Amino acid sequence: MTQLQRRKIPDAAIARLPIYLQILNNLAATNVLRFSSDELAALAGVNAAKVRKDLSYLGSYGTRGVGYEVTYLTHQIKRELGLMREWNVVVVGAGNLGCALAKFDGFLSRGFPVVAIVDNDPKKIGRTTSSLTVGDVNDLKNIVRDEKISIGVITTSSSASQAAADSLIDAGIKSILNFAPVVLSTPSSVSVRNVDLGVELQILSYFEQMRIETGGKSEGAPQLNTAGAR
Template identity: 80%
Template sequence: MTQLQRRRIPDAAVARLPVYLQILNNLLATKVSRFSSDELAALAGVNAAKVRKDLSYLGSYGTRGVGYEVTYLIYQIKRELGLMREWNVVVVGAGNLGCALAKFGGFTPRGFPVVGICDNDPKKIGQTVGHLSVFDVCNLQKIVVELDVAIGAITTSTTSAQAAADALVDAGITSILNFAPIVLATPSSVSVRNVDLGVELQILSYYEQMRTEQHAPVG
């Protein structure tokens, strides 16, 4: 597929493709070779019409009465998501979370090896984290080029996160995974995904409070 043929997929559909991919990999592991859009929809918690529309962006339409083929759709989604190659990740912020990400072996098999970790704290620079040595954030630009880094993960404190984002952008990085609970200011050419665990906990506490109140005596 050349760039001229490739259509831009709506953001919401892009965000569902990794979920489908995960389900398809699970199906493949259980020796399922074909599936219907209804089955995938049920597993993904999405309606079937939306699944068919999403897959149509890949050029996959299924066959009436036969459905979709698992291995071919896995190939199509991986191609579309850019998973036919690896994307190197650098972690900015060598605190607890940053070190955990650097040591976590689970990203490499999914195509996202963490190749570097940096900090601005002289006490942390030079320390060993897994198989990496913490480098000085001042050298970020050099490291990004040398190690062919595509993605930066920000695991600094909230107060340092914007400076970390600025350093990544200056180093030429255009994809940022941000764990700090702030909205980063970045050029529109940069993609930012925010992972705020506090937000997830607050959503859970909303429902937990609802349940608690349902069991409380009426006041």
């Protein structure tokens, strides 16, 4: 069977598409209809050629001499990123961070409703937080099936994070967002994104230190993250 060949988009470009998308949303909100690569580049803080190249991976959706249409390009980016539908999310770990994320608007508003939250602590199971009742991590398999969950968010302690990942994978989850400062061991078929707040602060610390050592003459830290490399 001849599978429709999906364009191979570089990791670095994929990591920027959500940024562009977010800017396009803002433009739409202010009734802007069209924009040029120069304008988007300025708003995103990147080079205009990079914007054009990134967008060209999606197809040839601009008009020479004119620019790009906000609504049309928004649609194309969403299609490419798989954002034409919602993806249900389960939060594993009902601590401070987990509960805050379960309530967090930013998830739902971008199409990632948190439909379940689980923990392994009997004292937490059964509690209610923002219209969700904390479930048992051992029921994850059923919860994932019943709630049609695609993405797992790990907000457990470091020590529990690998077990949480194993449970998610066992339940069939293929996409994990991990907040625990641990390198998870997972099959290569599973996508893991790590958000380690300590790491981010330590990177800032490096540049802060650098400024002190060089008497403030050094540049600031780079601002954007790429999708990186495993």
